[in-house]
Amino acid sequence: MxxxxxxxxxxxxxxxxxxxxxxxxxxxxxxxxxxxxxxxxxxxxxxxxxxxxxxxxxxxxxxxxxxxxxxxxxxxxxxxxxxxGIDREWRAALVGVGNLARALLRYDGFSSRGFRVVCLFDSDPAKVGKTVEGLSIHSLAQTKPVIRSMNAELGIIAVPGSSAQMVADVLIDAGVKGILNFAPGLIRVPLGVNVVNVDLTIQLEQLAFMVHVGD
Amino acid sequence: MxxxxxxxxxxxxxxxxxxxxxxxxxxxxxxxxxxxxxxxxxxxxxxxxxxxxxxxxxxxxxxxxxxxxxxxxxxxxxxxxxxxGIDREWRAALVGVGNLARALLRYDGFSSRGFRVVCLFDSDPAKVGKTVEGLSIHSLAQTKPVIRSMNAELGIIAVPGSSAQMVADVLIDAGVKGILNFAPGLIRVPLGVNVVNVDLTIQLEQLAFMVHVGD
Missing domain, CATH: 1.10.10.10 (Winged helix-like DNA-binding domain superfamily/Winged helix DNA-binding domain)
Structure with missing residues (x-):
């Protein structure tokens, strides 16, 4: 009860x-x-x-x-x-539209639990304007107006490590309060912004370590 | 020193x-x-x-x-x-050749650190025999001979949650000692086999929780 x-x-x-x-x-x-x-x-x-x-x-x-x-x-x-706090919809902006982004967009587990990617961004001019899974890809220059108009609170970073910090800064400037970071390496964020890092290399290294020591 | x-x-x-x-x-x-x-x-x-x-x-x-x-x-x-234990090559078998698998295969961070996917498997007959990133896709029935001949010690599961346990059992039977599991839900493995779960929904839920409580 x-x-x-x-x-x-x-x-x-x-x-x-x-x-x-x-x-x-x-x-x-x-x-x-x-x-x-x-x-x-x-x-x-x-x-x-x-x-x-x-x-x-x-x-x-x-x-x-x-x-x-x-x-x-x-x-x-x-x-x-x-x-x-997951009894409501959480709207997310996704930056970096490669294979990982496509996998995430098709991943049923997100949408079935109220996580909805509402806008896509990419720095590649050849991708901007194209549509993936029903969402059109915007340029990074458009993050602030698009993220605000779509009310995205979370950001998903699926770009190479070298541009992750720049993308994080842009997302935070546009108002996102939480970042799921798939890029290798850590990103720095101000107080009040949360980050969950999904560094796949670290996960695989941990697995190798466990097998190595026979954990 | x-x-x-x-x-x-x-x-x-x-x-x-x-x-x-x-x-x-x-x-x-x-x-x-x-x-x-x-x-x-x-x-x-x-x-x-x-x-x-x-x-x-x-x-x-x-x-x-x-x-x-x-x-x-x-x-x-x-x-x-x-x-x-990562000063040597670790060879991995990957099961489930969708967008996530393609993203992983193109992910530089793995190969640059000595993690090498050496064989691919998929249950979809339409995919079996095709080549992705230079590797041909085998049927699940071929796991044991292929994994043994390729000396794969690790397995990467990139299939839907409903078939993850079955795939884990097949990989373990073929001799893998560590599993990186991208499928939602936990898999059961015998002693001596290690698992690292990468449940993306849980990571996103954790992020939403942190934003929710203002952590």
Whole structure:
């Protein structure tokens, strides 16, 4: 049962990461017609101890568990989406229209969860004006007016590392509050702007390291 | 100075992640002709405190710092690559030849760091036999003989979530020891096989959460 006005303790990034994993699992259960789930079953599928599951869900500040029954799947999905701020549409601008961008635009997981790419930008004059997945490609000079008119709050950087910082500066100047950065290397942003880096080389290096040490 | 035979304390995954970041930064410095770097300068560019930098580099078990001078950039690059097990070629099999796979195959960051995709697989008969970036696409039935003959140790899963577990099982059966999984949802693997999940939806959800709470 979700009680509006319950205190909401601050959520750590690690806890938010686990909530994403629970959500993914719960959505699968819902598609399969499951309406109740125990903390043990939910954690087991994710290799997370049930004590941690109960702690995470209790920390959401809602009385979600039903003793002897478990959690109501649709109720828990709604609660997690609300807690994470993903119970609404998030509009994103994407810069750099290459293969990665095309893969992201066709990735069902984004749109089905309310993430909508609403405008595309590229520095290549040969691409500007073309249409990809129903969106026309604008020049970088157009970021500010286009991003503002489309109300894009997030930016996705899919350009080479050498131009990532410049693109980030342009996106921030246009008003985006969060950046998903696929370019290698870190980008610097002012306070109040958030960045999640997806450096694929680092992920592959981590994997090699784990295999190397037999982790 | 790297002294062979120095004890190598166990490295945590978090520390290995930071080593990847140092390496990325050091490679940039080297390209720019910088030969010495202080822990302060190295950490500052990555928003990591210099005390943490010195601790991480000391924990590699090598006497790498030179008092009053800092670290020798090429020496440190060599030491980190050796410590992480990425001072050699890693051969990978890639399953699911869509836009994401094409983006990965064209991603310079992989090959320049010794990660080489050596074989491609797809379940779509229309794709089997075709060539992408110089590699021919094999059917899933061919995974075992092809992966073994190509000595691929790593597998990259770029298929929809619904077939990810099946593909993982096939790759593991063929002998891969590490999997980079781009499919949404978790996959189960036996002990001795490592997985790094790159769930783009989770990354975007985390970003939305950070913007939502004003982190």
């Amino acid at each position: 979700i009680i509006p006005g319950d205190p909401q303790p601050r959520l750590s990034r690690a806890a938010a990461g686990r909530l994403s994993l629970y959500l993914r699992r719960l959505e699968l259960l819902e598609r399969n017609g499951t309406v109740q789930v125990s903390s043990l079953a939910l954690g087991d599928a994710l290799c997370i101890p049930d004590t941690q599951v109960r702690k995470d869900l209790a920390a959401m500040g809602n009385r979600l568990g039903h003793p002897g029954v478990g959690y109501d799947v649709p109720e828990l999905i709604t609660a997690i989406r609300s807690r994470m | 790297i002294i062979p035979g120095d004890p190598q304390p166990r490295l945590s995954r978090a520390a290995a992640g930071r080593l990847s970041l140092y390496l990325r930064r050091l490679e940039l410095l080297e390209r720019n002709g910088t030969v010495q770097v202080s822990s302060l300068a190295l950490g500052d560019a990555l928003c990591i405190p210099d005390t943490q930098v010195r601790k991480d580099l000391a924990a590699m078990g090598n006497r790498l710092g030179h008092p009053g001078v800092g670290y020798d950039v090429p020496e440190l690059i060599t030491a980190i690559r050796s410590r992480m």
